[in-house]
Amino acid sequence: MLADWLAPKAAALEARGLTRRLRSRAADEDLIDLAGNDYLGLSRDARVVGAAAEALRLWGTGSTASRLVTGTTSLHEELESALASYAGQESGLVFSSGYLANLGVVTALGGPGTLMVSDDHVHASLVDACRLSRSRVEVVPHNDVEAVGKALAERNEPHALVLTESVFSVLSDAAPLAELAATAAAHDAVLLVDEAHGLGVTGAGRGSVHAGGLAGLDHVIVTMTLSKAMAAQGGVVLGPALLREHLINRSRSFIYDTGLNPAACAAALAALRVLQAEPERPAAIHAAAARLAAACDVPPSSGPVVSVPLPGPRETVQAAELCLDAGVRVGSFRPPSVPDGVSRLRLTANAGLTADDLDRACAVVTDAIGQVS
Ligand SMILES: Cc1ncc(COP(=O)(O)O)c(C=O)c1O
Numbered sequence: 119m120l121a122d123w124l125a126p127k128a129a130a131l132e133a134r135g136l137t138r139r140l141r142s143r144a145a146d147e148d149l150i151d152l153a154g155n156d157y158l159g160l161s162r163d164a165r166v167v168g169a170a171a172e173a174l175r176l177w178g179t180g181s182t183a184s185r186l187v188t189g190t191t192s193l194h195e196e197l198e199s200a201l202a203s204y205a206g207q208e209s210g211l212v213f214s215s216g217y218l219a220n221l222g223v224v225t226a227l228g229g230p231g232t233l234m235v236s237d238d239h240v241h242a243s244l245v246d247a248c249r250l251s252r253s254r255v256e257v258v259p260h261n262d263v264e265a266v267g268k269a270l271a272e273r274n275e276p277h278a279l280v281l282t283e284s285v286f287s288v289l290s291d292a293a294p295l296a297e298l299a300a301t302a303a304a305h306d307a308v309l310l311v312d313e314a315h316g317l318g319v320t321g322a323g324r325g326s327v328h329a330g331g332l333a334g335l336d337h338v339i340v341t342m343t344l345s346k347a348m349a350a351q352g353g354v355v356l357g358p359a360l361l362r363e364h365l366i367n368r369s370r371s372f373i374y375d376t377g378l379n380p381a382a383c384a385a386a387l388a389a390l391r392v393l394q395a396e397p398e399r400p401a402a403i404h405a406a407a408a409r410l411a412a413a414c415d416v417p418p419s420s421g422p423v424v425s426v427p428l429p430g431p432r433e434t435v436q437a438a439e440l441c442l443d444a445g446v447r448v449g450s451f452r453p454p455s456v457p458d459g460v461s462r463l464r465l466t467a468n469a470g471l472t473a474d475d476l477d478r479a480c481a482v483v484t485d486a487i488g489q490v491s
Pocket of ligand 1 (some may be wrong): 218220283344345353
């Protein structure tokens with residue numbers, strides 16, 4: 119029965135070149151990695167690994183229950199305070215992933231009395247959060263502040279949440295945060311900014327909301343993942359203390375989910391401390407991204423991701439395979455993971471790439487693009 123149901127779907131995906139496949143990596147592989155999201159190059163840093171190992175010894179292998187039961191440790195609270203203070207926010211609440219942080223905050227603020235105004239390019243976690251929120255959702259064209267204002271002005275709902283990313287995950291372009299925050303304020307709405315690709319990267323590491331002077335405003339909420347620049351796992355919602363209190367009481371992905379593993383908390387905290395002690399790291403990400411963008415002849419990126427459009431999904435997969443064969447791992451974006459239907463190579467810059475790595479990576483990637491284009 120399952121075969122009749124699923125086999126035609128699998129065949130249809132295969133025919134369009136859109137089948138996704140898992141490929142495990144070796145711990146000791148000798149590759150230049152332009153596919154992972156370890157933007158600050160800290161996932162194997164001895165200080166970060168040591169902090170996680172120490173937490174494992176102290177706290178054991180799991181958090182043992184929901185944050186509301188036994189899943190909150192002193193590490194969770196220390197991490198929340200450290201992230202909030204680094205990003206200029208009053209408080210933070212850690213979730214077990216960035217996906218669940220987005221789900222948790224949007225659903226806890228949603229419902230029939232809240233309009234969601236969502237940028238057309240936001241991450242799947244925010245799209246899913248809107249769907250789960252039982253709110254009316256207006257999807258507005260990408261970075262269109264006027265459309266946001268219009269949706270807010272015409273609403274009947276007493277509350278509204280505007281959803282965007284500071285640096286978008288696919289095109290790696292920046293949102294007009296100052297204009298969005300002003301528009302939200304003018305219409306008595308709240309702006310939620312997902313800084314998954316901003317933390318550790320933009321605003322000298324503190325993110326674009328901080329850089330734009332918007333941190334700490336009571337109508338601006340930030341979410342972040344700890345799985346990228348923070349080299350760990352988990353997510354966080356940052357904002358006023360009243361919001362934190364509300365989430366602890368109303369956020370289903372916080373209440374009904376086992377708390378973040380203490381070892382992940384310790385790793386993220388250690389990564390944040392390294393970033394604070396070595397504030398030059400974010401500039402290295404931007405320099406590497408600029409080099410990759412120039413080599414691939416695409417516009418400079420606002421964040422760590424360099425997106426290179428290719429003719430189609432098959433060419434994208436083929437180019438990624440050619441790179442891998444030549445010792446460079448790159449990512450690929452294909453529908454439905456792209457907002458505009460265009461398949462792309464996804465190159466992620468990180469602060470750990472050496473000049474030699476970048477020379478080699480640029481040569482390999484441009485050669486692969488040339489072969490498939
Ligand atoms: C913009 C954005 N938001 C949220 C997430 C989800 O974060 P996590 O991987 O921690 O669940 C991601 C990760 O891919 C992302 O790119």
